[in-house]
Amino acid sequence: MKYTIKHQPIQTLVSGDTLHITSYEFIGGPGPKIYLQANLHGPEILGSMILLKLIDHLKTLDSIKGSIIIVPQANPIATMAQVYGHQVGRWNQQTGNNWNRIFQMDASRLNTKSIEGKLASNLMGLASQHDYVLDIHTSGKESVSHLYTTKESVSSFAALSPSVSILYSSSDYFNAFDESVAMANDCVAGTWEAGAHGEIDSSALEERVGELMLWLKSLRVLESHSEAESHLDSVVTIDDTKTLYANAPGYVVWLVGAGDVVEVGESVCEIHNPADGSKVLLLVEMKVLILSKYPLQAVSVGQEIGKIIYK
Ligand SMILES: [Zn+2]
Known part of the structure; x- marks a missing residue:
């Protein structure tokens, strides 16, 4: 046409x-x-x-x-x-x-x-x-x-x-x-x-x-x-959409993918601290769906690493 x-x-x-x-x-x-x-x-x-x-x-x-x-x-x-x-x-x-x-x-x-x-x-x-x-x-x-x-x-x-x-x-x-x-x-x-x-x-x-x-x-x-x-x-409100923040400093290794549903108490990633070799898990406090994973994988505490929605 x-x-x-x-x-x-x-x-x-x-x-x-x-x-x-x-x-x-x-x-x-x-x-x-x-x-x-x-x-x-x-x-x-x-x-x-x-x-x-x-x-x-x-x-x-x-x-x-x-x-x-x-x-x-x-x-x-x-x-x-x-x-x-x-x-x-x-x-x-x-x-x-x-x-x-x-x-x-x-x-x-x-x-x-x-x-x-x-x-x-x-x-x-x-x-x-x-x-x-x-x-x-x-x-x-x-x-x-x-x-x-x-x-x-x-x-x-x-x-x-x-x-x-x-x-x-x-x-x-x-x-x-x-x-x-x-x-x-x-x-x-x-x-x-x-x-x-x-x-x-x-x-x-x-x-x-x-x-x-x-x-x-x-x-x-x-x-x-x-x-x-x-x-x-799935239809949710914007208030159900939350940012995921790093709870420890270091290198992020994701354990889940976008679209995965994560149950209460399960972890979405582990963060490895270069200063003492420790590893911290980032657990979720509610059942969530992983909406987006952000590109940054070397993080300070409080930095944004992804977006989730409450299920
Ligand atoms: Zn845009």
Whole structure:
């Protein structure tokens, strides 16, 4: 089908060159309006490939019902923030601000003289007046797929089959993209944590592309010859989502994987202290599911090593 590629300038660089956000617009017949983006945080590149695969698929179709606007690289500044073989663009390197805390419920309050305000204003503008908005992220060095959205919207995303859906309410407002767009436009919006940071795992990629297609079929945007599969395994609130902190200094050896359920009194990792050769186990006090394991494995006490949810 026909599509349009648009380039919105967002920053003139010190070299004099201009950075753009590229959007792909597929406009079909009557139907829902969908907005998809990925790579707002620099290391979170799996979502970009998911969207590029979707673009390839859409090009082969005669038409769709409704429209889809796709931004595979929402934040080129963050994508280019790289140190010693690693992508580090979770924060603006000048201000230290998290790139997914720069948005406003009222987009007119954004200061577009700043690059953060300019980027946020452009992305909120692209996403406005859509029925469904999905922002694709990743979490940690290993994670299970999970979705952040509201209680009202969670069932709309069931065909994505997230292992865990985490509900937030308006009192949890963090200036994130999905919640800002939802409040500004009264649409269904969510953040899909589709895999791990800094890598494009081919089997995770195929799985997630399949889930995204099923979701678009469930919304009747893509043709479906059977009822799209939908299931929500686990729905929790954001208060049930907890960070796991190191309880001892040293080197972390994980004993569990993302997606594992750990019973009360069992340990998730051992931490080996180089100063005295001792080993300390990190036990959980409640039954938990391991949502994400963070990359850091040489830690001081109190550092974040992962994310869990209470079961
Ligand atoms: Zn992210």
